[in-house]
Amino acid sequence: MNLLFLGMTNPKPHYSIISEFVKKQIHEGLYPKGSLIPSENDLCIQFDTSRMTVRQALNELVKEGFIERKHGKGSFVKSERQSLGLLSFKGFSEVVGSADHEVKTLMVEPPAILPWPQGVFESMSRAESGEYFTLKRLRCADDAPVMLEYTYLPIEGFESLLSSDLVDGSLFKTLSVKFGVDMRNLEQCLRAIQADTTHSKLLKCPLGSPILAIERKYITNQTGLFVYSKLYCYTDHYSISNILN
Template identity: 55%
Template sequence: MVAKPRRYQLIYESLKHQLTGGVYPKGSLLPSENELSTQFQTSRMTVRQALSELVREGYIERQHGRGSVVRSERQALGLLSFRGFSEVVSTNHLVQTKFLEPPALRDWPAVFFYELTTAERALNCLSLSRIRYADNEPVMLEYTWVPNIGVDAILTGELLDGSLFRTLHSQYQLDIRNMEQWLRATSATNAQAELLGCASATPLIYIERRYLTNLPNIHVYSQLYCHTDRYAISDSK
């Protein structure tokens, strides 16, 4: 038996249809919560749930003292591109990075999410754990492992323009050529929620990546946890 949509979901779908159909142009205001409550013959709490979904998907923005302001389109970050976060996101947003802990040389994790090559197993790895920001909003937790082909100087130096990929290219002649990636939905743990500034169990997009490089049998690996409440993710190149 298929469950009937909840009342707020019907309101959300109705407003979303109007937004995508151009009924409310960019910069305009949706009717107030009171007006929507009257229009849909429901409570303000139910209306507020519907509006929260539209905010989460990037169709509107709630502004104190004004109400629900319509955006031109859902804003997205090109996080599915194989180019680095700094290069992709900095085109339209202020990019910042915070290290959760200093970069370190480590043995590969005993249980790893990819099968390492023989060449990689013969090396230890450079491990980086970072929070990535777009316009001061934490949008991604990124955990990266680089085979130590002599990249240990990164331990004592800053990344070029804040970009790992630019540093690898410029200083170590290690170029990212392409990538393989797998995505699935997950929920924020308490620790992840605190770092991303969201509620525990908030939906996240989890991505596993293996970056293909110009060196045979040498890859860069990443695990990403993307918070999509404000920005969607896209494959913009």
């Protein structure tokens, strides 16, 4: 069985091979958001396996938030990227209509390689060190800055990131498509602080105004690999909303 993989000494279970195959196709755009993926029986035939195995594969994708299953209809693509920890903006001072906000991302500084920021993530990381690919970005909604984001990715294994562009401008999408790195889990730490001069300048908010500070540690599917983020949000005009489950 499994003509596709004959000869390859593949330690991965079948359901894992199938779910990664489908996930890759979703990432490649073969099945855009909202579209129907092949039915369980189709996948059974395609991979010459039993339905329970295919179901386990698809349930993995449900758990990771890639697809949604509908009884009697089929499995639909939920989102092209993993929604884990995704923050969406929701205007609350102007709850007028459902006119979505235009979201832009600006690089505050060009991407750089810097040593591990000592003391910043002290409560979440144990003994990180070495060089980190560092991104300083400003997220804007409707041309108004709402979030200042510092992202730290260990450079080891990602040297090629420096020379290449990000897929769709998204670091996480790039990691998933080009390196097979997916975010599995997220640990975060929330505080309310007063804006300092940097925050005030970049977020265009008064000095000392309350801003939301979030420290994040993303746990990936590669053991030992973590991505860190520090977010500063000015929430007077836009609040930060998210959905957990």
